[in-house]
Amino acid sequence: MKDTxxxxxxxxxxxxxxxxxxxxxxxxxxxxxxxxxxxxxVAIVGESGCGKSVMLRxxxxxxxxxxxxxxxxxxxxxxxxxxxxxxxxxxxxxxIRRIRGGEISMIFQEPMSxxxxxxxxxxxxxxxITLHRDVTRGEARRLAIDTLAKVAMPRxxxxxxxxxxxxxxxMRQRAMIAMALxxxxxxxxxxxxxxxxxxxxxxxxxxxxxxxxxxxxxAIIFVTHDLGVVAQMTEFVAVMYMGQVVExxxxxxxxxxxxxxxxxxxxHSIPRLGQRKTGERLMSIPGSVPDPYSRPPGCPFHTxxxxxxxxxxxxxxxxLRPVGDGRTARCHYAGQLDLAxxxxxxxxx
Amino acid sequence: MxxxxxxxxxxxxxxxxxxxxxxxxxxxxxxxxxxxxxxxxxExxxFGLVGESGCGKTTLGRxIARALDPTGGEIVxxxxxxxxxxxxxxxxxxxxxxFRLDVQMIFQDPVSSxxxxxxxxxxxxxxxxxxxxxxxxEMRDRVGALLEKVGLRAEHMSRYPHAFSGGxxxxxxxxxxxxxxxxxxxxxxxxxxxxxxxxxxxxxLLQDLQGELGLTYLFIAHDLGVVEYLCDRVAVMxxxxxxxxxxxxxxxxxxxxxYTEALMSAVPEADPRASREPVILEGELANAAxxxxxxxxxxxxxxxxxxxxxxxPELREARSGHSVRCHRAEELQLQGVAGASVxxxxx
Numbered sequence: 001m002k003d004t005x006x007x008x009x010x011x012x013x014x015x016x017x018x019x020x021x022x023x024x025x026x027x028x029x030x031x032x033x034x035x036x037x038x039x040x041x042v043a044i045v046g047e048s049g050c051g052k053s054v055m056l057r058x059x060x061x062x063x064x065x066x067x068x069x070x071x072x073x074x075x076x077x078x079x080x081x082x083x084x085x086x087x088x089x090x091x092x093x094x095x096i097r098r099i100r101g102g103e104i105s106m107i108f109q110e111p112m113s114x115x116x117x118x119x120x121x122x123x124x125x126x127x128x129i130t131l132h133r134d135v136t137r138g139e140a141r142r143l144a145i146d147t148l149a150k151v152a153m154p155r156x157x158x159x160x161x162x163x164x165x166x167x168x169x170x171m172r173q174r175a176m177i178a179m180a181l182x183x184x185x186x187x188x189x190x191x192x193x194x195x196x197x198x199x200x201x202x203x204x205x206x207x208x209x210x211x212x213x214x215x216x217x218x219a220i221i222f223v224t225h226d227l228g229v230v231a232q233m234t235e236f237v238a239v240m241y242m243g244q245v246v247e248x249x250x251x252x253x254x255x256x257x258x259x260x261x262x263x264x265x266x267x268h269s270i271p272r273l274g275q276r277k278t279g280e281r282l283m284s285i286p287g288s289v290p291d292p293y294s295r296p297p298g299c300p301f302h303t304x305x306x307x308x309x310x311x312x313x314x315x316x317x318x319x320l321r322p323v324g325d326g327r328t329a330r331c332h333y334a335g336q337l338d339l340a341x342x343x344x345x346x347x348x349x
Numbered sequence: 350m351x352x353x354x355x356x357x358x359x360x361x362x363x364x365x366x367x368x369x370x371x372x373x374x375x376x377x378x379x380x381x382x383x384x385x386x387x388x389x390x391x392e393x394x395x396f397g398l399v400g401e402s403g404c405g406k407t408t409l410g411r412x413i414a415r416a417l418d419p420t421g422g423e424i425v426x427x428x429x430x431x432x433x434x435x436x437x438x439x440x441x442x443x444x445x446x447x448f449r450l451d452v453q454m455i456f457q458d459p460v461s462s463x464x465x466x467x468x469x470x471x472x473x474x475x476x477x478x479x480x481x482x483x484x485x486x487e488m489r490d491r492v493g494a495l496l497e498k499v500g501l502r503a504e505h506m507s508r509y510p511h512a513f514s515g516g517x518x519x520x521x522x523x524x525x526x527x528x529x530x531x532x533x534x535x536x537x538x539x540x541x542x543x544x545x546x547x548x549x550x551x552x553x554l555l556q557d558l559q560g561e562l563g564l565t566y567l568f569i570a571h572d573l574g575v576v577e578y579l580c581d582r583v584a585v586m587x588x589x590x591x592x593x594x595x596x597x598x599x600x601x602x603x604x605x606x607x608y609t610e611a612l613m614s615a616v617p618e619a620d621p622r623a624s625r626e627p628v629i630l631e632g633e634l635a636n637a638a639x640x641x642x643x644x645x646x647x648x649x650x651x652x653x654x655x656x657x658x659x660x661x662p663e664l665r666e667a668r669s670g671h672s673v674r675c676h677r678a679e680e681l682q683l684q685g686v687a688g689a690s691v692x693x694x695x696x
Binding site: 168207225229230251255 | 572
């Protein structure tokens with residue numbers, strides 16, 4: 001296994017990023033922890049509003065105002081072996097600017113709104129290259145075309161001079177990946193990179209990302225709500241709910257032996273392709289994610305949990321604690337509940 | 350819930366409710382969004398339309414609900430009573446009126462499809478007033494009952510949509526669609542904008558309502574897992590045409606069209622132990638204004654031979670109840686979802 005041999009690249013501990021709004025304080029990230037090793041692919045799974053995007057933006061220090069990281073550490077291992085706490089760096093200081101887009105880069109869900117519509121694809125990639133590398137503009141242009149070729153962009157010499165609106169959604173996503181990879185990052189953060197794409201285009205982009213990872217060896221944090229993407233693309237999964245990591249485990253263990261009731265419910269609430277014969281009715285999670293302005297006391301999931309005990313779950317916030325080799329869960333009863341994993345076709349797990 | 354709803358019905362015993370024949374919808378004269386689509390929907394079934402964005406599935410659904418005027422073709426509707434079948438496509442707005450009640454729509458986006466300045470009472474009650482079905486206290490009572498039926502509370506009828514979550518707003522949209530007691534509901538991506546934990550609630554609700562009210566659904570979606578779960582029969586669309594149509598189990602287990610195979614294979618399996626390699630389709634959906642000659646799918650098809658480049662394949666019944674638009678349907682051995690995962694098992 002890769003993750004025992006490699007070094008820890010990024011270690012997030014008890015991160016808190018809050019939004020002070022006129023309606024009240026929103027604890028978008030509320031004590032989340034996550035470890036990413038070199039070359040590892042980690043998934044962050046959760047529904048809208050669970051804080052996954054804010055957590056990623058906290059790493060890059062690009063949390064939109066009025067959001068602020070108020071507590072916790074984000075220890076990042078520099079290429080020279082030094083550790084820096086990204087949470088302590090000034091948001092527009094030289095050090096984070098060297099890291100942001102250079103050593104750690106990000107791709108977003110909506111390529112149309114994350115690319116500048118008034119600059120050519122080439123000029124946007126060239127800008128990223130000249131910011132982080134000591135090269136002439138001519139060399140940067142050549143590197144940009146090379147990178148576009150690496151992401152299997154058709155006709156890269158032409159596309160480099162085109163504008164985002166002139167190319168298709170799948171090609172725009174390739175252009176954004178090219179931009180993110182142009183400086184050979186050590187960590188790539190992919191925020192729902194295929195959610196806006198059709199399945200056939202998604203398959204192209206996922207195959208591309210897998211190939212690029214083998215080639216460049218970078219670590220990837222994959223944010224998604226698609227459990228298929230998680231299963232096929234990642235080694236380790238963190239499930240988030242209301243700003244906290246509620247369960248973290250290697251992908252196989254999470255799917256076949258979930259420990260947190262929320263993970264269990266997610267696994268069983270989606271119709272999976274090829275499951276029709278089993279004739280099961282979909283399990284649904286009652287209610288919806290609570291209003292962020294009024295977090296429930298105790299375990300934040302207790303309002304929707306079928307295992308809620310009526311007293312402890314309602315009053316006492318569970319700790320994220322070890323529940324087996326290399327895995328953690330934030331539930332008072334994580335070890336005791338007998339939660340079923342997914343079943344395989346024709347046989348049970 | 351009775352699981353027999355999931356079993357595909359014996360078509361011969363069922364009464365057709367909707368017969369779509371050679372339906373066409375062209376935009377600006379050249380964009381053939383829907384280009385000669387024919388299929389029959391039987392009473393009480395869920396008929397799925399799948400395909401990628403731009404394949405024409407939404408346009409087709411809107412033509413059937415007559416939210417758009419088709420360019421050509423027929424939409425033959427069989428009313429419940431003794432009235433004879435009628436071609437909805439040929440009716441004027443005035444003639445259409447008595448039939449509008451019978452075909453309603455549920456939309457994808459629960460935010461933009463509800464007027465934020467109207468209360469639930471107005472949103473769900475307005476169709477009744479406009480169509481002179483009910484007014485005043487009777488309308489209120491009906492709205493209350495409908496809200497309860499979709500899992501909302503009747504006493505919330507004076508609230509506005511912003512006070513509700515995404516899943517609850519979709520329930521409001523469902524209540525509105527049901528307010529005129531339709532027989533057919535066109536569901537256009539009804540769960541794709543919802544969080545996964547809420548999707549299941551809405552899918553289960555749609556199933557319960559179908560069982561209770563005997564509804565027929567035309568279910569438009571791109572999520573193949575959802576389609577497989579909910580639909581009795583499925584049509585796959587590509588560039589404005591149906592390329593394959595069969596009952597759900599047959600289609601997913603033994604597809605006959607290479608596009609269907611690729612589409613299913615592209616869905617990442619939610620099983621970390623499955624190691625099947627997806628069929629990667631090169632390129633993108635063809636342009637509906639200028640589709641390729643011959644079979645529209647041929648530039649992306651890995652089974653393409655000379656005839657595919659020049660001759661347009663017809664949609665034909667290759668097996669009983671299983672239609673396909675491919676020259677090579679009989680000779681190809683294509684992988685379905687079950688087959689694919691079994692082969693993944695042995696690797």
